[in-house]
Amino acid sequence: MKIRVLFTVFLLMGIVISCAESKYMVYNTSQGIVPGKLNVHLVAHTHDDVGWLKTVDQYYVGSNNSIQGACVENVLDSLIPALLADKNRKFIYVEQAFFQRWWRDQSEDMQHVVKQLVSLGQLEFINGGMCMHDEAVTHYIDMIDQTTLGHRFIKNEFGLTPRIGWQIDPFGHSAVQAYLLGAEVGFDSLFFSRIDYQDRAKRKSEKSLEVIWQGSKSLGQSSQIFAGAFPQNYEPPPGGFYFEVNDPSPVVQDNINLFDYNVEERVNDFVAAALSQANVTRTNHIMFTMGTDFKYQYAHTWFRQMDKLIHYVNMDGHVNALYSTPSIYTDAKHASKEYWPVKTNDFFPYADRVNAYWTGYFTSRPALKRYVRMMSGYYLAARQLEVFKGRSNTGPNTDSLADALAIAQHHDAVTGTEKQHVANDYAKRLSIGYTEAERLVATSLACLMESTSHTGCQITTTKFQQCPLLNISYCPASENDLSHGENLIVVVYNSLGWKRVDVVRIPIIKEDIIVRDSEGREIESQLLPLADAHVDLRNYYVQAYLGRTPKETPNYWLAFPVSVPPLGFSTYSISRAKRAGAFSTKSSVHTFQGIDKSTLQVGQGNVKLTFSADKWKCTNYVNDRNAVKELVEQSFSFYAGYNGTSDKNPQNAGAYIFRPNGTFSIKPQEQVPLTVMRGPIVDEVHQRINQWIYQITRLYRDREHVEVEFVVGPIPIDDGIGKEIATQITTKLATNKTFFTDSNGRDFIRRILDYRRDWNLEVNQPVAGNYYPINLGIYIQDDQKELSVLVDRPLGGSSIVDGQIELMLHRRLLLDDSRGVAEALNETDCVLDDCKGLTIQGKYYFRIDPVGEGAKWRRTFGQEIYSPLLLAFSEGVRL
């Protein structure tokens, strides 16, 4: 009751104020839509990046203001009284990561007041995800998860579901966003602002900024959504309508007792801005986005000026101004019965001006991108195990990882366009979330295991360890010499819905090892000597990240095949062999010298690769099963980062922008021979391309694809030039400038070199302007074959040359590209004070199929990359 009284009085205050006589000025803001007039919908909004120059928490509390003056707490604190002061005022709020932080800090009374404002439509949640996710380098599962997390909160607290998509800042827009995160979410419209400058110009001239966007080819019309790109950006229109505290825009000075009265001028400015926008917009409804990044620190300053503008503009009568929201605007558009052009596919790549393609960020911070992807897959598995075990609010759960992952989808997070300290913050949050999820997974696996053995699930005794640093060959759990007769139990969990056969690889110390399955049967295994490149990686990064030097270095990778049921697990045990001869098979190792004229064929299964010594590249791919053969060359090159510092129109290459200043091929060092390891399970060819690129090509006996592991870095910069490292897989396929890249790990979209469906492309960046984001993979085809490449993280790629696929693996740049981050993308790691450029380890997979037959592998194996088998280790438990 108290609450209602409070709210009523707040409202009363608005009424009292607007009814008061005297010299006190009363503004009429009650105007709705007027049919015959140009209606200017003032949409009051703030755009609050969930981390960028500051961390999400710093933005929330308003710390670290020397970097950027921004405090979201101020925005929300000041918003409520501003809305209460006039019931006509409206505001939209977008980023739930911030709103939730604020909500948790509020009194119940305040929460009730806010609920009233929401129910009255004065405060509307738009978009409603935890963040405004990126659309290029996000996986659709992450997009759904982070949106769900926000929407669920809104549903729980306010009983509502957001109606509108509001992706106003992401750097290009994806088809999956339009249909899956738009139409399928139930949104009535989707608004955004960053589209190619050439596209925008044409759309303005044709009044086609607003369209019906059909994002899915297969779903067709059911996937349509009304979508609008803003004429310029998501800020107020030109003409001085920024009303933040201390902003220089002229306030409406309507006090005739003071100097500089300017009502007519300001009304004319407003009308001019409205007519200009009406000129590029269909129907007599236009939207003014009244706000921008972190504005409304003191909401009153904006609303006071908007009150005045609405009042005086409507008195003037040329146009009709009203407080509105994207929902009201969308309804008005819908009611207009206007014809809207149809837009298909997506809005990639994005350039905001000549030579400024935002295609660098597809690869920026490849380690963070991989970490996010890895955590995403882990989160999926952990949630399953959480369900199996039963969710606990007190014990370890996946909430923290869910939250960290949600935030990491922000368009300055996984994109790599944040400051270094903010990137660290995202990683820290993932790490904290992972650590808790890891505990949950360990408990849940123990519970599953022990209930199998009828010990119940309340108290588990098995302690499972996991090895998140396997990528740097670090796994304390498996690095046990087992000399005291103990077993190493390996639990392998499969989070996919089908039975999987795969090969597990773990580092071990001793060579006389036997692997047994859960029935106690010895199974085949193979030992591969740990390459020096891996040892170096391990030693450096364990020190850099854990601050300690591991005592012993494992000598081998132990590889053994596993078979795991869908959504289930298998267990294996590893022990020292007690009898001679029953060991894991050691790989045969030999080197292949460049001076020979001979060739080298590897591969124990259907797929085989032939390496020719003179070219140092694999030159022949053959699949014995389906008789596919192809000449395949694999190579590396780098792009020099453009230094535009002293240009007339400066544009450096940077975290956002890919602007190469020449392509340079990277030749393998002739003197270093290939190292070849062969065994029953896998063949590996190790190549040291140069001092900072190492590559391993793997052919598993039971797989019909090639796995390529690369170790790239530290990229040398001692010549003062930033570099972006790409790899090319070159075939003879006649691909006719056409290639296919995925949208957020889902649909593949046809790309054509130097071509856009929606306008006649003026080519100024023949490489950067043809780059697309790759989350799942990329493929090319001719009338006979198709070459598919799948990736382990988002990166940029293209097919610049017919028959060739190119992936950008790593970027190290020395200049800022003037899009706000104000830092060069120059990632380093340090051991004490010794810092060097970041080294990236990763994998991609390729395969050649008869044309039309690649899809199944891309889809199935793509899922397996996303959801690798989850490994957990325990010691001493006899099976």
Next chain:
Amino acid sequence: MKIRVLFTVFLLMGIVISCAESKYMVYNTSQGIVPGKLNVHLVAHTHDDVGWLKTVDQYYVGSNNSIQGACVENVLDSLIPALLADKNRKFIYVEQAFFQRWWRDQSEDMQHVVKQLVSLGQLEFINGGMCMHDEAVTHYIDMIDQTTLGHRFIKNEFGLTPRIGWQIDPFGHSAVQAYLLGAEVGFDSLFFSRIDYQDRAKRKSEKSLEVIWQGSKSLGQSSQIFAGAFPQNYEPPPGGFYFEVNDPSPVVQDNINLFDYNVEERVNDFVAAALSQANVTRTNHIMFTMGTDFKYQYAHTWFRQMDKLIHYVNMDGHVNALYSTPSIYTDAKHASKEYWPVKTNDFFPYADRVNAYWTGYFTSRPALKRYVRMMSGYYLAARQLEVFKGRSNTGPNTDSLADALAIAQHHDAVTGTEKQHVANDYAKRLSIGYTEAERLVATSLACLMESTSHTGCQITTTKFQQCPLLNISYCPASENDLSHGENLIVVVYNSLGWKRVDVVRIPIIKEDIIVRDSEGREIESQLLPLADAHVDLRNYYVQAYLGRTPKETPNYWLAFPVSVPPLGFSTYSISRAKRAGAFSTKSSVHTFQGIDKSTLQVGQGNVKLTFSADKWKCTNYVNDRNAVKELVEQSFSFYAGYNGTSDKNPQNAGAYIFRPNGTFSIKPQEQVPLTVMRGPIVDEVHQRINQWIYQITRLYRDREHVEVEFVVGPIPIDDGIGKEIATQITTKLATNKTFFTDSNGRDFIRRILDYRRDWNLEVNQPVAGNYYPINLGIYIQDDQKELSVLVDRPLGGSSIVDGQIELMLHRRLLLDDSRGVAEALNETDCVLDDCKGLTIQGKYYFRIDPVGEGAKWRRTFGQEIYSPLLLAFSEGVRL
């Protein structure tokens, strides 16, 4: 009733919030003074300059933010809800010019809410004048008037009188401020921050920043006031306690669910700042001035952090933090029964560091300073005439002039330390106020005149003109050739309380003129040819300021003696002579060549000056009545403005700072002879010193002082050097480094060269560090004689050499002196696009008396300078 409900609910909201349970944080801010502890009084305040970089109206509405982000409307708008949210929060507001603007805009409901806050002591008015007046170059009458104007409003609206003086920004502090505007106003204490850096250092070491200040020698103990200088400035203590929107100070992050929790750190910072300040302060009470220029744009940001600090600091317990006001602080100091050192005299001059004496502003913008002084005297007369006539709220009144004058006393107004456009704004306000007051004066004089002739006062027929531009020889009313037999009626009003005999001077066209008194008796008059220098001034400035060229140029000044009763008027009539020989006496004019060895004596009365041709200066002063004789030389020099741009510790000369780079004497041009005009009433000696200095020395028959008129400018800057023009009057008096300057036109204070009473002065600026503000005058004496100089406006002066008085007349500088104004003090005037440096016309008066006999003249004639006879002209009315 509605009002009370509204207020109660606002309060309720505070209570609701602070009683709410849940995760919502409740801060305990209720702490009062704790006797045994160090009490830290947090005084929340904003310092709102009534014009500086922006005009007063621009500051109020928040326009012109590109110059400075500042909007006082925001401060007051946001303050009220912040105070309502917690009844322990307190705030002081100072500048009534802003508060009144805001008050007029508020609804009655809001006014009632504010009245409640004031009555509860949450909002306290401090200082309470329209502005925080300057103390160096303001006249005490203006100080009283502007303070009264503010206090009267507060009394009328709130029934209260401010208790505390708060002069935190003026550039040095005057004795008159302490006793007249402090103790005599009824203030319990006076706080300020700008004192000499050497003084401050000593006071900190001796804990004597807080004193009993006895500003008046004659009033003694009854003029005492408790006065405190802040340890550093009027901002928060060092350590990061600025909490404006977007300020970089670390906020108190007390949310354990977010990263960067820092409560302990911030508490420690606070305690450290408190202990540091306690170390230089007597008693266990210290004041933190929580605010600075134009802060509290969103008051919530400050109060939220102060809430947290009070809460956590008091939990910590090392010190006791509380919301306080200067009143509470003063009461605590009083209750402490501490002994306080006594301070006498004043705090001039002020240097904030080595080589940075704020003594330039004593003269900066000499034309504005003169305009303010002239308007001040006019306002005094106009108010008398307003009372005579009866005050009207609808007809013309003096309110607008009162308001303009009040604002012009601000410490960045009459000081000359504002930007040019702001100086223009002050002048514009004065001009508007004058124009209205001029109408009132005309009506009132007509009323007085006509009621004399029994025509009543409701409708007057006499139309009076006045001549505010007499200083540039422009007076359309008197520039009538009277060829059609009409009379020119001159009404002479005396606003002083004693009968005055004076000489009126007006420009006229024709020479055959007769002046008659109100009885129709012909009286003596004298014609003096208009000097070319005056004609040039007139022609240029009439064009520059009025945008027109006067048709005819007057040929003469007509001078005639008048006699006017106290607070009364006399009328004179001027007409063309009808009979020959009965004309005004033409002055005899001759020139005095520099090549002669002869001397020239002028003066028809007791005082005579002898000019010697070889030195081009007057060399002998004699008063026949009292046999005072003295060698007097008068000379000009300039100081080159210091250019410190490339120094290690840069400090240029500028609007604030006087930092000469050498003194250069200005020699008269040998070839130009003196022009001497003699007549029955006045003798004049005209000297062209150089192309841009012209000087007239006048001796009135019936006066025993010398009047010196100077025309200085445009100061040449074609050598790239800024210059400050000074004049010296040199005698043989043995003055022993001692001289006397007035405090705000009232008490004279003894000054000793290179010496301060309160500390051992370390001399680094032997000229600038000895300059003092002069409003009324300056004098020197030895055991026989005293030389007094009175001025027509504030300016800087000193006695650098024994026996010599120096006045700085004009300044033109080319660099900014880094105290915020960010403009060079380079005043220009333009006719169309032709701009040149400002020319200054002004007067000073000197006289030599037997020692001890000068005071009467200084006091009496000083009043006459301040309140010149008011002249009004009418045509055609027969007396």
